[in-house]
Amino acid sequence: MKVRTGGVTAAKGFEAAGAEAGIKYKNRKDMAIVYSRRPCVLAGTFTSNVVKAAPVLWDKKVVEESPFGQAVIINAGIANACTGKEGYSYCDRTAKAAAKALGIPGESVLVASTGVIGMQLPIDRIEDGVVKLTKLKEATLAAGTQAAEAIMTTDTRSKQVAAEFEVGGVKVTIGGMCKGSGMIHPNMCTMLAFVTTDAVISKELLTKAVKEDVVDTFNMISVDGDTSTNDTLLVMANGMAENPEIKDNTPEYEEFKAALHYINESLAKMMAGDGEGATALFETKVIGADTKEHARILSKSVICSSLTKAAIYGHDANWGRILCALGYSGVQFDPEKIELFFESKSGRIQIYKDGVATNYSEEEASKILADPEVTVLVDMKMGDQTATAWGCDLTYDYVKINADYRS
Amino acid sequence: MKVRTGGVTAAKGFEAAGAEAGIKYKNRKDMAIVYSRRPCVLAGTFTSNVVKAAPVLWDKKVVEESPFGQAVIINAGIANACTGKEGYSYCDRTAKAAAKALGIPGESVLVASTGVIGMQLPIDRIEDGVVKLTKLKEATLAAGTQAAEAIMTTDTRSKQVAAEFEVGGVKVTIGGMCKGSGMIHPNMCTMLAFVTTDAVISKELLTKAVKEDVVDTFNMISVDGDTSTNDTLLVMANGMAENPEIKDNTPEYEEFKAALHYINESLAKMMAGDGEGATALFETKVIGADTKEHARILSKSVICSSLTKAAIYGHDANWGRILCALGYSGVQFDPEKIELFFESKSGRIQIYKDGVATNYSEEEASKILADPEVTVLVDMKMGDQTATAWGCDLTYDYVKINADYRS
Numbered sequence: 096m097k098v099r100t101g102g103v104t105a106a107k108g109f110e111a112a113g114a115e116a117g118i119k120y121k122n123r124k125d126m127a128i129v130y131s132r133r134p135c136v137l138a139g140t141f142t143s144n145v146v147k148a149a150p151v152l153w154d155k156k157v158v159e160e161s162p163f164g165q166a167v168i169i170n171a172g173i174a175n176a177c178t179g180k181e182g183y184s185y186c187d188r189t190a191k192a193a194a195k196a197l198g199i200p201g202e203s204v205l206v207a208s209t210g211v212i213g214m215q216l217p218i219d220r221i222e223d224g225v226v227k228l229t230k231l232k233e234a235t236l237a238a239g240t241q242a243a244e245a246i247m248t249t250d251t252r253s254k255q256v257a258a259e260f261e262v263g264g265v266k267v268t269i270g271g272m273c274k275g276s277g278m279i280h281p282n283m284c285t286m287l288a289f290v291t292t293d294a295v296i297s298k299e300l301l302t303k304a305v306k307e308d309v310v311d312t313f314n315m316i317s318v319d320g321d322t323s324t325n326d327t328l329l330v331m332a333n334g335m336a337e338n339p340e341i342k343d344n345t346p347e348y349e350e351f352k353a354a355l356h357y358i359n360e361s362l363a364k365m366m367a368g369d370g371e372g373a374t375a376l377f378e379t380k381v382i383g384a385d386t387k388e389h390a391r392i393l394s395k396s397v398i399c400s401s402l403t404k405a406a407i408y409g410h411d412a413n414w415g416r417i418l419c420a421l422g423y424s425g426v427q428f429d430p431e432k433i434e435l436f437f438e439s440k441s442g443r444i445q446i447y448k449d450g451v452a453t454n455y456s457e458e459e460a461s462k463i464l465a466d467p468e469v470t471v472l473v474d475m476k477m478g479d480q481t482a483t484a485w486g487c488d489l490t491y492d493y494v495k496i497n498a499d500y501r502s
Numbered sequence: 503m504k505v506r507t508g509g510v511t512a513a514k515g516f517e518a519a520g521a522e523a524g525i526k527y528k529n530r531k532d533m534a535i536v537y538s539r540r541p542c543v544l545a546g547t548f549t550s551n552v553v554k555a556a557p558v559l560w561d562k563k564v565v566e567e568s569p570f571g572q573a574v575i576i577n578a579g580i581a582n583a584c585t586g587k588e589g590y591s592y593c594d595r596t597a598k599a600a601a602k603a604l605g606i607p608g609e610s611v612l613v614a615s616t617g618v619i620g621m622q623l624p625i626d627r628i629e630d631g632v633v634k635l636t637k638l639k640e641a642t643l644a645a646g647t648q649a650a651e652a653i654m655t656t657d658t659r660s661k662q663v664a665a666e667f668e669v670g671g672v673k674v675t676i677g678g679m680c681k682g683s684g685m686i687h688p689n690m691c692t693m694l695a696f697v698t699t700d701a702v703i704s705k706e707l708l709t710k711a712v713k714e715d716v717v718d719t720f721n722m723i724s725v726d727g728d729t730s731t732n733d734t735l736l737v738m739a740n741g742m743a744e745n746p747e748i749k750d751n752t753p754e755y756e757e758f759k760a761a762l763h764y765i766n767e768s769l770a771k772m773m774a775g776d777g778e779g780a781t782a783l784f785e786t787k788v789i790g791a792d793t794k795e796h797a798r799i800l801s802k803s804v805i806c807s808s809l810t811k812a813a814i815y816g817h818d819a820n821w822g823r824i825l826c827a828l829g830y831s832g833v834q835f836d837p838e839k840i841e842l843f844f845e846s847k848s849g850r851i852q853i854y855k856d857g858v859a860t861n862y863s864e865e866e867a868s869k870i871l872a873d874p875e876v877t878v879l880v881d882m883k884m885g886d887q888t889a890t891a892w893g894c895d896l897t898y899d900y901v902k903i904n905a906d907y908r909s
Contacts, residue, residue, distance in 0.1 A: 401904070
């Protein structure tokens with residue numbers, strides 16, 4: 096597998112665009128399209144929130160019932176969540192507008208929204224936006240970037256990634272984009288992520304690969320513990336690489352999964368590191384756990400702890416809060432046996448062993464914690480299972496952004 | 503039941519004091535004693551965190567194994583958590599020092615600590631402090647206030663409450679104090695709370711009453727989702743009211759439970775409203791739930807949501823976040839059927855019904871949310887079970903306090 100430039104338009108046959116539709120923001124792109132020249136098999140995972148936004152209900156239906164998907168229309172500014180029947184009818188109208196402009200069936204159009212909950216979409220502007228997008232769309236990498244920019248809300252930077260690998264001597268490409276900064280939490284936590292590939296792969300196997308991978312990628316990040324009503328990951332495979340079909344239990348499937356994992360993990364980490372108000376990506380790696388599930392629970396508990404997140408912001412080696420977060424995770428362990436380390440590009444330091452603090456230097460620890468990517472390494476000394484979770488620090492700006500998000 | 507002034511010294515035979523021991527702070531009281539002239543039956547609940555501070559381990563042993571308790575020594579500044587065998591030995595030394603000065607058995611002395619995790623106590627200063635406290639202790643209400651002040655950490659005000667009621671024509675008094683501001687979360691979330699009563703009641707019945715009541719009081723508050731290593735509630739009953747013994751399944755027991763509930767709920771709400779950096783007490787009342795447990799889970803989910811807490815701080819009627827928090831709580835419901843209201847002393851307003859926002863006035867909602875005590879009322883329309891949870895808003899100051907707590 097080789098990392099390459101680009102995002103949703105990296106793979107063959109995918110086009111994209113971003114456009115200004117004036118939904119809520121002024122003077123910025125706020126709608127995007129991702130389009131495939133050939134119909135795609137689809138896989139998707141969606142929010143586990145009981146309160147599901149209209150576009151989530153729409154996309155679940157398309158992913159489950161339609162044999163193929165071909166276009167996604169995305170808007171930022173309004174989430175189309177808690178909008179009742181009227182909100183759902185706007186998904187239908189958006190899809191119909193796209194279907195008409197593109198000459199494809201309405202049931203192959205997916206929709207996604209992000210922004211304020213509870214407001215109705217200005218559907219006329221959405222329909223105008225759809226027409227604009229279908230005219231603008233291109234297969235260039237620049238067009239993919241335009242789309243990635245258009246779907247941002249409180250994100251401070253657009254997020255995309257791409258990779259390529261070979262299947263039977265044929266180059267296959269996979270790429271993705273996402274947005275997400277607030278309302279990010281385990282249980283399909285992305286807000287919105289779109290992955291495109293030209294691989295030839297069945298819907299069943301694509302679904303399996305996605306399902307296996309999200310538990311270690313998107314479901315391992317948290318910005319604020321709030322699982323959104325709109326979380327959506329869509330993966331589209333159009334087969335235009337014309338590789339020999341990827342089959343289960345083959346080295347090619349493993350290669351595909353490695354590339355998918357790279358895309359998903361990269362996008363997930365980008366979201367965590369760009370958490371609302373964040374100044375640092377905060378990673379927690381648990382090793383030596385007795386089970387994989389325990390490793391996941393423990394690592395997520397640490398990155399979700401408000402007190403720990405505030406300490407990371409303060410570059411304060413307040414390791415007691417980490418131990419505290421492990422302790423209330425629900426996993427049983429012996430606090431006297433585990434070991435804690437801080438790690439970053441500035442170095443690595445052991446801070447806790449045999450039930451007490453090591454004789455570490457506060458100055459050195461503070462220096463490690465001042466880096467933009469900080470890792471807490473936890474050795475449970477109970478087995479050989481590992482997991483990694485990603486979050487961010489808790490800052491004044493998180494409060495500022497969220498005390499005044501709607502205005 | 504009648505509310506009265508005072509705290510831990512309101513009930514007959516209880517003495518208290520606060521003193522400067524120079525543990526971590528300068529020029530403030532940082533140690534307290536609560537002492538009963540007669541041995542007390544004890545009940546206690548403690549943190550569910552796997553990582554338990556040394557004083558928690560000590561007190562669990564005393565509550566479970568000693569027939570009586572007679573004194574509690576409390577210090578602020580250092581939590582004596584994650585301090586290994588050395589930390590536990592300091593509990594023993596503290597208890598021995600108190601036992602010697604008071605002429606009571608060491609196993610009837612309880613200890614409690616709050617503050618930074620991972621540091622060892624300066625045991626010499628603690629021992630000196632114990633001697634000071636035993637000389638200073640008095641049965642006056644003022645002495646109770648001194649104790650309540652001495653146990654504060656990031657609290658902005660001391661917290662105490664008292665009430666009296668009659669059993670067989672005899673006046674019985676109950677009072678309490680607590681501290682707690684950060685690291686407050688369901689599952690025995692108090693940090694430290696001490697309740698004293700002169701009631702004649704058996705240890706078994708006292709334990710039952712406390713156990714039944716904490717699930718609706720201390721376990722229903724959260725400031726930041728971090729369950730502390732030190733959470734402790736101790737209830738001491740010395741029998742000096744000389745009432746006819748309170749027996750199970752009697753009106754007198756119900757009267758006692760009502761008074762205990764008033765004390766516990768008052769202390770719990772004081773902690774939530776004085777959450778680190780808080781400007782408002784944020785209450786969520788769930789009515790019409792199908793089960794009590796669901797009502798509890800739903801109400802706690804709302805008061806724990808960082809996004810909702812930030813919106814309360816901004817006086818922003820961002821009700822979608824409330825619906826979102828209900829939705830990810832794990833309880834199943836139909837979002838189209840439930841109703842949401844905001845309430846405060848400024849009024850009451852319905853904001854959500856039939857799956858969409860009502861036509862409420864943003865200005866009016868904002869005015870309601872600007873009060874120092876704000877309630878979200880959720881009607882689930884599924885049954886007749888209710889629960890109330892208490893938290894606080896999320897502010898810049900929460901971040902400030904916790905990014906720099908140790909320095």
